[in-house]
Amino acid sequence: MANNPIVFFPLAFVIAVAALGVLLASNPIFSALFLVLSMVCLGFMFLAMGAFFLGGVQLAVYAGAVTVLFVMVLMLFDLKDNANPIAKGLLSRFLKVSSIGVFVGLITGAVSLTKYYPVPVKAADPSSMESTRVLAVGLFRDYVFAFEILGVLLLVIAIGVVSVSRIKGGTHDRA
């Protein structure tokens, strides 16, 4: 289903416009909301690509928790609307944009001059669980060590975040 241009082009257009909105919006909350839009549309594109579990996880984790945190933090900060959000200096701006432009041009050229593309697999049946089952087998059998290390990493990150942002006082402070 992802090879269908009716699905791909509108979604890709919205994702591209939303990403540009993150860059160019002057109010940071509008940047965050454009980021939310691009995350949600990317989640739907992952669903269309046949990675059903990852599309659902993208919607639930990225679009549903991480960007909510971004928006909440920005609303708590209550920043004033910045007149010139983009860094000053004409030469530095030009150098930055042009270096990224050269990078993008190189890779686009490399991709478009490729003579051999992998043959697209037939579209996965949307009501089958095959891709999820293969993902689960890969995670829990082939790469189980990395999976467990990821769990330990997340535990360390959670402890670190709580200890960085603790404040004295509050209803349950016993010190």
Add this chain to the structure above:
Amino acid sequence: MDAMYIGIEIIKMVVIFLLMVQLVPILVWIERRGSAFIQNRFGPNRVGPLGLVQLLADAVKFAFKEEFIPGGSYKFLFLLAPVVALIPGVLAFAAIPLGAPFSLEPFEMFGNTWGPYDLKLQGYDYGIGIVFVLGVSSLAAYSLLMAGWGSANKYSLFGALRASAQMISYELGLGLSLVGILLLYGTFSFNEMIAIQDGPLTFMFMGKETIIPFLPNWGIFYQPLGAILFFVSVFAESNRLPFDLPEAEAELVAGYHTEYGGLKMNMFYIGEYGHMMVASALMATFYFGGYNLPFVTPEAINEMFTGMGFAFNGASLMTTLVSHLILMTKVFLFLWIFIWVRWTLPRFRYDQLMDLGWKTILPWALANTVITAFVVVLMRGA
């Protein structure tokens, strides 16, 4: 994938959206009369028989109210928030099967033969029903945040921040309490879960298959703790009492929808009742057998209708209608429980609410997962 199929799918999407929106006035009527019954008073009984036309009058009143946009607000966000309040509810409601699938034989219309169709009463049937529904229902936090920020009102902002913090805290409990169901049924898809839950209660005990003949094979008998945790978490997800601190009238005027009036406010209510409907439908699907009656399969109902003399198409249509009515009965039962709890319990304080979410529901959901995993492995074998 011909034109008739695409046309039917489009009509189905519109009907599902309208179903959710049109059930809201009925729910509001049930809430107002039911709360009056609980509080030993009458409720609306002037307009129409039993007060049924009251909601129509209210809708007309909402439509004619003055459109008010506060002065220092961000106008685009202020106007966008009620629209975004509707979207996650509808997306989640469309993913849940509302009845048995029904099949059409080839028939003639407009001079062409349209082939045999197998239509489901579901907007779309991805194999990952649960994960998708969890994902889109967590998008509901954005309408609250946009409404609270866009109103340029400190009380709205507090209400919105509290509401979204509450929502993302209880999403964890929600997801974890569903992992027990996933371990038990071994599938993400709603249709397969409903198909597994038929017949009498059957489980493997010490390697021997035990059947309890008088109880149906419903999820509630396998996962009572998970059901309770899920039900409590889903109260918090849809901001209903006893977790409705974001709308606490004594403290925050009306929370995140203080500055809204008229049809924009109505859309927030549609969103909230839509979440309640999704939650009730999920509860019925996971733990109470979905659109099936206990001990009766859809094929048996189909045969009963064929025996009564209906044609193939007619029998299939009647089976779908009966299963839809069964699901709607279960959904309305859970909606009544939502309303009943709202008018019975007092509201939680905010720190009590967050303690409950993180320190009670999350550990119990983890314990439920671990115990379910042990039981599944030990009882069913490797």
Add this chain to the structure above:
Amino acid sequence: MIELSSLLEVSLGHYIFLGLFLFAVGLLTIMLRKNMIVMLMGVELLLNGVNTIFLAFSHFSSHTEGQILVFFILTVAAAEAGVGLALAVSIYKEFKEVNISFFESLKG
């Protein structure tokens, strides 16, 4: 060189270009914007661009390692966004300022 009709049929190159566009916009956001939180958002865009490219390759061949790697990247990126936001909140509490041009001189 490239005709318009062949551009309409979606192939791997389209997905690579989409992922590349997201990556480039993320890099530009980090380079050009002065607000700390918006720079963190640029990092999220970078990671999403990379996720798109991995999933595109996994979709167009029969290998599923792309999805496994995307799973890891998704998880670690979400956790790292949490850490970045916690640090940003601590910095804001201390200095009342999230503009990075305030922190450009080593002082105090």
